[in-house]
Amino acid sequence: MKREKEFEKIIKxxxxxxxxxxxxxxxxRVTERLYPKQLSFWRxxxxxxxxxxxxxxxxxxxxxxxxxxxxLFFIFLVKLxxxxxLYQVQQAAHDINLVPVTFALxxxxxxxxxVIGSFNGWDPDRHEMNLNKETNRWALxxxxxxxxxxxxxxxxxxxxxxxxxxxxxRSDGFGSRNSVIFTGNHSEFHL
Amino acid sequence: MKITEDDAIIDKVLNGNVNAYGxxxxxxxQPIYNLMLRTVGSEDKAADLAQxxxxxxxxxxxxxxxxxxxxxxxxxxxxxxxxDSIRKNKIFYAIDNKNNLALNDRIxxxxxxxxxxxxxxxxxxxxxxxxxxxxxxxIILRYREGLSMKDIAAALEISVSGVKMRIHRGLKKLRxxxxxxx
Numbered sequence: 110m111k112r113e114k115e116f117e118k119i120i121k122x123x124x125x126x127x128x129x130x131x132x133x134x135x136x137x138r139v140t141e142r143l144y145p146k147q148l149s150f151w152r153x154x155x156x157x158x159x160x161x162x163x164x165x166x167x168x169x170x171x172x173x174x175x176x177x178x179x180x181l182f183f184i185f186l187v188k189l190x191x192x193x194x195l196y197q198v199q200q201a202a203h204d205i206n207l208v209p210v211t212f213a214l215x216x217x218x219x220x221x222x223x224v225i226g227s228f229n230g231w232d233p234d235r236h237e238m239n240l241n242k243e244t245n246r247w248a249l250x251x252x253x254x255x256x257x258x259x260x261x262x263x264x265x266x267x268x269x270x271x272x273x274x275x276x277x278x279r280s281d282g283f284g285s286r287n288s289v290i291f292t293g294n295h296s297e298f299h300l
Numbered sequence: 301m302k303i304t305e306d307d308a309i310i311d312k313v314l315n316g317n318v319n320a321y322g323x324x325x326x327x328x329x330q331p332i333y334n335l336m337l338r339t340v341g342s343e344d345k346a347a348d349l350a351q352x353x354x355x356x357x358x359x360x361x362x363x364x365x366x367x368x369x370x371x372x373x374x375x376x377x378x379x380x381x382x383x384d385s386i387r388k389n390k391i392f393y394a395i396d397n398k399n400n401l402a403l404n405d406r407i408x409x410x411x412x413x414x415x416x417x418x419x420x421x422x423x424x425x426x427x428x429x430x431x432x433x434x435x436x437x438x439i440i441l442r443y444r445e446g447l448s449m450k451d452i453a454a455a456l457e458i459s460v461s462g463v464k465m466r467i468h469r470g471l472k473k474l475r476x477x478x479x480x481x482x
Contacts, residue, residue, distance in 0.1 A: 115475050122424050123443040131333035132347050136325045139354045145316040152362050156314070160366040204437070 207252035208292040212238065212260070214247045214272065219264045222247040226260030226287075233263050259287040306370040325354050328371060331445055332378050335437070338429070339382040346359060349385055349439035353378040363444070372454035379437065379456065386433075427477040438463050 132138070150157070212224045222238045229235040238249040247262075259279060261269050262284070270279055275288035306327075312320035314351060332353050336346035355387050357364075357374050364373055434456050440462075441447045453460045 112475070115479075116471055119424070119471060119474050119478070120443050122421065123428075126421070126425070127329055128334045128336060128444075129343070131329045131350060135329050135347065135351070136322050137335070138347075139325045139351050140318060140322045142351075143318045143321060145318050146314050146358075146361065147316060148362055156311075156362070156366065157379055160311075167469050195320055205381060233404050255335070277362075 145287070146235055150276050179263050206255055208255060209250055210253050210290065210292060211234075211248060211250040212272070213274075214262050214263075215245060216247055216262075216264060217245050220249065222266055223248055223263045223266075224251070224256055225263050225269070228253055228258050228260070233266060238262075257289055257291045259289055261287050303329050304367075304370070307366045310361060310364060310366070310370065313358075321354075321358055324370070328374055329354075332370075332374065335375070335440075336382060338436070338440070339433075340385060345385075349381055350378070353381050356381065369451045369454060372451045373453035375441070376457050379433075383433065391452040423478055424474070427474045430477055431470050431473055435457065435466045435473070439470045439474075442467055 115126050214222055216222055222240075223233045224236045224238060225231045225233055236249055237249060238247040240247050259281075260288050261271050263269050269285070272288035275290065277289040277291075278286040279289050305325065306329065309320050309323050313324070329350065333346055333350040336349040336353075337343065340346050353374065357377050360377070364370065428439070431439070438452055438456060441452045442449075447455065449460045449463050452463045455467075456463065458466075
């Protein structure tokens with residue numbers, strides 16, 4: 110207790126240590142020796158990068174920006190999606206009514222075959238078919254929503270052919286024809 | 301960490317405004333001058349060293365990181381200069397004559413301070429001068445200048461726990477010296 114009181118007294122005295130004023134012309138003596146500073150470009154960038162910055166905002170004014178950001182994010186997601194937005198909407202609406210459709214092609218000389226169509230945005234990587242060595246057929250079963258779908262086969266990543274066994278075909282507008290299938294509830298098509 | 305008034309002035313200085321630096325010198329000249337005075341004892345030498353501290357700080361000003369406490373940074377430069385001066389001159393500047401301090405340093409305040417108080421203050425300054433450099437400055441910065449532990453750590457270029465340790469140890473030594481000498 111005595112020690113603490115002595116410490117307190119010492120601290121109180123330290124707080125009252127007299128200070129002396131520097132010579133009256135001290136500031137001038139320093140500044141007259143200085144030359145104007147000119148920061149380099151990189152040093153300016155460095156300082157700006159490490160200078161704390163205060164950002165203020167009004168929450169209400171942020172609403173339009175927030176809506177714009179969410180919209181852009183949604184558009185970005187849709188663009189990134191391997192299938193088109195129309196298909197996504199259709200898929201969402203018909204998820205519970207999907208119909209299994211098996212695509213098949215006899216092409217024993219092919220090394221790889223994909224089915225491309227309106228249901229996968231004509232993306233060759235989405236539905237690669239499997240070769241059944243016993244039947245020598247390339248086949249793949251896909252769940253599709255009810256409706257009509259255009260499709261074709263892509264052989265070895267280069268050659269596009271319509272399904273030789275399809276009943277319906279439609280012009281692609283570029284001189285070739287795509288196959289067309291119709292799917293409905295409680296039905297299954299084997300091609 | 302936020303931008304301070306000092307940061308704003310420094311920004312002007314770095315954009316070529318020499319006069320703005322005068323505001324910095326004006327603001328901190330007293331503690332820096334007194335640091336030197338405590339170190340070298342002579343007013344002329346103290347003024348030279350304090351001046352040198354501000355010039356050195358000006359030259360290195362673009363290295364100062366905005367948001368940090370400028371005084372701690374400046375004080376660290378002053379401390380290094382003071383230490384170099386002690387080493388270079390190999391002179392123990394500390395005034396070890398307690399009566400000398402009482403007569404010289406308090407002359408202009410004599411009327412307001414009773415003789416006993418002046419003698420006590422002289423004892424204290426004598427005891428302070430017996431402390432190692434960083435212990436003494438840690439105590440002065442803490443209780444005379446009112447700096448935070450963190451800012452003292454930056455000024456002395458040691459850790460916060462190092463500051464706490466020095467302050468505690470320094471106070472114990474002061475108490476011992478004062479009780480022996482008193």
